[in-house]
Amino acid sequence: MSRESRLLEKERGQVNFNVEELTNIYDGGAEETKLRRKVADVIQNDPEVRCKDIGMMTREERYIDGVRRCVYLYKVLLPREGWTPVSKEVSHILRFCMSFGVHAGVFIPCLLSFGSDEQIAKWLPLAMQFQIIGTYAQTEMGHGTFLRGLQTTATYDKKNKEFVINCPEISAMKWWPGDLGKSANHALLMAQLVIDGKKYGMHPFMVQIRDLTTHMPLPGITVGDIGNKVGFETTDNGFLHLNQVRIPRENLLCKNAEVKPNGTYLTKASDKMVYGSMVRLRAIILESEAVSALGKACTIAVRYSLVRCQGELEPGKPEVSVMEYMTQQKKLLPYVAMTYVTHFACLKLSNQYNAFTREMDNNDISGLPELHALSAGMKAVVSEQCSDGIEILRKSCGGHGYSNASGIPIIWSSAVACCTYEGENTVMLLQCARLVHGMASYNAWNQSSVELVNVVKAHITQFIVTTFASGITELECTKPVKNVLQQLCALYALSCINASTGDFLKVGYLSPRQCDLAHEAELELLSCIRPNAVGLVDAFDFSDDLLQSCLGAYDGNVYERLFAWAKKSPLNKTEV
Numbered sequence: 001m002s003r004e005s006r007l008l009e010k011e012r013g014q015v016n017f018n019v020e021e022l023t024n025i026y027d028g029g030a031e032e033t034k035l036r037r038k039v040a041d042v043i044q045n046d047p048e049v050r051c052k053d054i055g056m057m058t059r060e061e062r063y064i065d066g067v068r069r070c071v072y073l074y075k076v077l078l079p080r081e082g083w084t085p086v087s088k089e090v091s092h093i094l095r096f097c098m099s100f101g102v103h104a105g106v107f108i109p110c111l112l113s114f115g116s117d118e119q120i121a122k123w124l125p126l127a128m129q130f131q132i133i134g135t136y137a138q139t140e141m142g143h144g145t146f147l148r149g150l151q152t153t154a155t156y157d158k159k160n161k162e163f164v165i166n167c168p169e170i171s172a173m174k175w176w177p178g179d180l181g182k183s184a185n186h187a188l189l190m191a192q193l194v195i196d197g198k199k200y201g202m203h204p205f206m207v208q209i210r211d212l213t214t215h216m217p218l219p220g221i222t223v224g225d226i227g228n229k230v231g232f233e234t235t236d237n238g239f240l241h242l243n244q245v246r247i248p249r250e251n252l253l254c255k256n257a258e259v260k261p262n263g264t265y266l267t268k269a270s271d272k273m274v275y276g277s278m279v280r281l282r283a284i285i286l287e288s289e290a291v292s293a294l295g296k297a298c299t300i301a302v303r304y305s306l307v308r309c310q311g312e313l314e315p316g317k318p319e320v321s322v323m324e325y326m327t328q329q330k331k332l333l334p335y336v337a338m339t340y341v342t343h344f345a346c347l348k349l350s351n352q353y354n355a356f357t358r359e360m361d362n363n364d365i366s367g368l369p370e371l372h373a374l375s376a377g378m379k380a381v382v383s384e385q386c387s388d389g390i391e392i393l394r395k396s397c398g399g400h401g402y403s404n405a406s407g408i409p410i411i412w413s414s415a416v417a418c419c420t421y422e423g424e425n426t427v428m429l430l431q432c433a434r435l436v437h438g439m440a441s442y443n444a445w446n447q448s449s450v451e452l453v454n455v456v457k458a459h460i461t462q463f464i465v466t467t468f469a470s471g472i473t474e475l476e477c478t479k480p481v482k483n484v485l486q487q488l489c490a491l492y493a494l495s496c497i498n499a500s501t502g503d504f505l506k507v508g509y510l511s512p513r514q515c516d517l518a519h520e521a522e523l524e525l526l527s528c529i530r531p532n533a534v535g536l537v538d539a540f541d542f543s544d545d546l547l548q549s550c551l552g553a554y555d556g557n558v559y560e561r562l563f564a565w566a567k568k569s570p571l572n573k574t575e576v
């Protein structure tokens with residue numbers, strides 16, 4: 001056993017709470033843990049679909065690998081295991097990053113949100129079996145945030161009972177939709193509806209863009225991949241230009257509004273229901289795309305910091321692990337706390353979303369404005385805090401953190417996208433401010449928007465802390481687990497306060513002495529939590545397969561893994 005493995009084993013021996021109990025709490029119960037592990041075992045024991053190191057792959061190889069694994073998953077593995085795309089097991093499969101995230105996570109749910117019963121009956125079975133592969137095409141080259149500015153039009157042709165879809169200029173071209181570039185043959189396309197020259201705003205249309213046999217683009221369609229990005233390499237974000245493309249009247253997804261054959265426009269629900277898909281995704285992607293990513297980065301950085309020996313605390317004494325340095329504890333442990341605290345706050349948000357969908361089934365959408373405010377604010381605050389944290393955790397691993405061998409750069413490059421998609425974060429914060437604080441006149445409003453953004457960040461952080469604090473109070477668990485969760489709650493709250501003492505001092509909410517006490521209390525908590533650090537990240541229960549990290553493997557064998565990984569570099573195929 002290597003020295004590093006022995007160090008990690010010694011650390012695990014001093015954890016003072018039951019790690020399995022905390023895993024069960026994090027998962028939502030022992031049965032959930034059992035289900036998640038069963039899925040992980042099936043995935044990891046099938047070489048056709050298990051996670052592999054993509055660090056050395058080209059962009060095209062990563063895309064092809066993601067598509068191949070996903071098609072195998074749906075065509076072979078799910079039927080073999082007797083699972084369907086809506087089985088609980090599949091929700092755990094999304095953790096194993098593959099392609100078709102937009103098809104499965106956006107296109108299908110939006111079809112359910114916007115489609116009539118007949119339209120769902122027509123397209124859902126095809127989508128579930130991948131006979132049609134869809135994208136959600138809303139953003140254009142020239143507009144992403146300002147939806148009322150979208151330029152793609154859907155003009156109703158009464159004579160032929162068709163819609164004519166057109167991008168009037170280059171900036172109207174759809175740009176960014178995931179799975180669009182090479183995979184999708186259908187688009188759930190958002191366009192401005194026009195009847196007899198009158199504009200009715202953004203509406204959802206089902207548009208076939210490729211031939212189902214040849215996969216060639218249909219007439220009037222120009223489609224392709226937008227090129228290399230910071231991350232999301234397994235996803236072919238694409239462009240789509242439509243030139244006078246005709247679709248049947250029946251392809252307007254008409255749960256909320258329809259156009260009669262004679263061109264009469266009939267609205268059936270609030271025009272805000274068209275925004276519902278964005279509320280849903282903001283409410284449910286945070287856990288899988290931001291918080292889970294932070295948990296992986298914490299696992300890697302904490303395990304590595306416990307085995308990385310560098311320097312002496314006392315001259316002449318043996319080298320110490322970098323986790324003994326207070327600065328390293330300050331870099332890592334508040335983000336371990338953030339993972340737990342935001343995980344439970346996101347759970348509350350998705351529960352509120354599910355409650356809203358039940359109210360909506362009874363035609364009650366009175367809760368939509370508040371849910372929009374909370375989901376917009378949470379999406380902005382959590383995605384930013386998590387992605388900022390992942391970058392700090394990467395830097396805490398020194399040189400090896402800068403290598404793909406650590407696994408953290410790929411984790412960060414995917415998580416940070418959540419600050420932009422589904423609503424750019426600043427815009428989301430301002431939406432939350434508007435709904436929480438009311439809309440002043442546009443000029444007073446723009447002049448105060450910088451402060452409003454900060455107010456909303458504080459408002460949402462307070463929601464996160466109070467949600468977790470009340471959750472712990474109600475939680476039935478052993479005392480050691482409750483104690484460590486209370487420490488994590490206090491650490492997250494204090495780290496947020498200490499990062500903003502200027503605001504508290506400015507308004508006189510805290511005195512300078514109280515600010516000193518808050519700072520001292522945080523340092524004291526770091527020392528209290530330090531002995532449990534490895535147990536807290538082990539409790540996330542990320543397998544080595546899922547982490548794909550030479551620094552974060554469970555056994556701590558960092559150096560052997562690093563050297564074996566580097567030797568696989570394509571540049572090493574030849575000595576010269």
Ligand SMILES: CCCCCCCCCCC/C=C/C(=O)SCCNC(=O)CCNC(=O)[C@H](O)C(C)(C)COP(=O)(O)OP(=O)(O)OC[C@H]1O[C@@H](n2cnc3c(N)ncnc32)[C@H](O)[C@@H]1OP(=O)(O)O
Nearest residue numbers: 101105138144145146147148272275278279372421422423
């Ligand atoms: C588990 C599954 C995971 C699968 C894996 C997934 C992997 C990741 C895939 C990533 C996919 C990404 C997809 C996308 O990015 S899709 C495109 C997303 N785009 C946006 O979010 C656009 C953001 N812009 C907006 O939301 C609006 O334009 C904005 C709110 C910014 C402004 O709206 P508008 O310009 O119309 O003007 P107002 O501000 O006056 O708003 C009008 C009224 O409508 C209300 N409103 C606005 N938005 C919403 C909403 N979302 N829900 C409810 N209500 C909304 C607003 O409050 C105004 O109401 P009032 O007039 O009553 O005040």
Ligand SMILES: Cc1cc2nc3c(=O)[nH]c(=O)nc-3n(C[C@H](O)[C@H](O)[C@H](O)COP(=O)(O)OP(=O)(O)OC[C@H]3O[C@@H](n4cnc5c(N)ncnc54)[C@H](O)[C@@H]3O)c2cc1C
Nearest residue numbers: 136137138139143144145176177178417421422423424426
């Ligand atoms: C990885 C990834 C995947 C995506 N997937 C999809 C997809 O599947 N389907 C899809 O339709 N789209 C998708 N998108 C597009 C995404 O939804 C948009 O990029 C996002 O909505 C932001 O819009 P934008 O790019 O036009 O930014 P802009 O709105 O142009 O933002 C640029 C700057 O202007 C600021 N700004 C804009 N408006 C305001 C305002 N009113 N007040 C103050 N500041 C403002 C913003 O804060 C930002 O700093 C994806 C994007 C990414 C990165």
